[in-house]
Amino acid sequence: MVRIFLLLLVLAAWARAQIALPLWHTLGEGGVLEGEAQAFNQAQSRYRIEPRFVGDYREMGVLLAAALRNGTAPPLAQVELGFLPVLVKEGLVQPLPSPQIPDLDPALLRLGEVKGRLYGYPLGISVAVLFYNQDALRARRLTPPRDFAQLKAVAQKLSTRAAKGLLFSADVYSFATLVLAQGGALSQGGAPALDGESALKALEFLQSIDREGALQVRSATELISAGADFLRTKAFLAMGPSSLLPAVKSRTQLPFTIGIAPLPLEAQGKVAASGSVLVALRHASTEERRGLEAFYRHMAEAQRQLTLAQGVYYLPLSLKAQEAWGKEEVGRLLLSQKARLAPWHQDSPLLLWAPPLEEALERALKGQVPAKKALEEAQTRALKIP
Structure with a gap:
């Protein structure tokens, strides 16, 4: 004792x-x-x-x-x-x-x-990747896309009346990932460039997939619903950080095999870290x-x-x-x-500009507002943020 x-x-x-x-x-x-x-x-x-x-x-x-x-x-x-x-x-x-x-x-x-x-x-460091429904791609004899032209084509081939090929979450991280993958940026000299050529190109790319009936969009506040869409086979492709899959596996019994592939990239594209x-x-x-x-x-x-x-x-x-x-x-x-990693924030306070950008994405992808108009309004609001 x-x-x-x-x-x-x-x-x-x-x-x-x-x-x-x-x-x-x-x-x-x-x-x-x-x-x-x-x-x-x-x-x-x-x-x-x-x-x-x-x-x-x-x-x-x-x-x-x-x-x-x-x-x-x-x-x-x-x-x-x-x-x-x-x-x-x-x-x-x-x-x-x-x-x-x-x-x-x-x-x-x-x-x-x-x-x-x-x-x-x-x-x-978490790496931006492409998640895909392995069973759905195998059934259609498709392989994971490697660039944006292939991404659009595969999304179209996977789409049906009940499901969309590509799932996109209209949040700042996901959009920044897309812009980086195309070789662009959402900032210039530390200031917002939300209405620049890079942002416009990325948003118009998403709108073109949507017009083909191949895009499932969820807002930044619907992340749980976005995950449910994928698990319930309402969509077959999704972009996200590599760390997302183990987190989902630890909480959910997966109904199918989820594959991981490198993010589709353009020639000058970067992978979001x-x-x-x-x-x-x-x-x-x-x-x-x-x-x-x-x-x-x-x-x-x-x-x-x-x-x-x-x-x-x-x-x-x-x-x-x-x-x-x-x-x-x-x-x-x-x-x-x-070798192609770049910080997803692009060495800028991107999170400060998230509210106007995420609202613009939702208006353009859910409300059919023209991409240029939505992004110009987001840029105007972002410039007022101290």
Whole structure:
């Protein structure tokens, strides 16, 4: 009994000696980040990560904005890659030192930069891909499309009176992915270019598929319904981040085999990269930033990165983990896209312009408003956003 009491005293003293590091995240209650935080806390005595799950990316944005206003925000957070330019623009995050980890992929680490400075430590990178109903394509003897002409043709061949070939979610990420894949951009010099040639070309492409009766459109607020459309065979092709499939598999029994193929690209097209990054908010102390760097070194270990990639379909930051992941079919497919990756936010605060852009997409694709008119109105509204 005395030995147990002494052990409890030692553990209590150790816990008090550790520097507490509250960290808000979106990776699930009891999920991988919380498990790794516990392992990190047990492996060393200086820092204690205190993770708190706060919901999905959009919920995180709302809660974090409110907490920063009222002074209750944590010093550290895990956010989606697209939040970085917004946080930097608003002066809400601090630049981070290079983690000095020899095994890290420098190209993927640069995705945590905004205008050449590192503001986020990437945990893993999600790759934009094409999901397809493998059974439907096989029945029609079709193969996944490789460019936009093929995408339109395959969508038309898959369409019936009861189902559409292509599912499109009219949200900022999906549209940015489409624009990048065609070699375009939604910003210029850090300012919105929502009515530019690239955006117009992408939206008119979607409208042309819609006129052929081959497009199923869901608004940005109908993401659950969009997933249901695909699972209920109301559509057979869909674009999205690679990490989406494991998330769906963990919650739903799939009624058919979902295939993954590289995103259809034009000659100058880029593949949209999204994913999770760790950030230090503006009020984080020097010691708290050091704690974040120590936790990142823990998360960047090769075996941890490989396990995360296999579970979430991320590109791992560790080069050793990439070598192992490349021996598996999904890993090989995702790694083949690495050379054409570009951050989906296009080094601009694209999320700030999401409301007018998403409304324009819905009006053009559901309300039959001409693409040029809808995008010009979105651009006018975006330019008024400070």
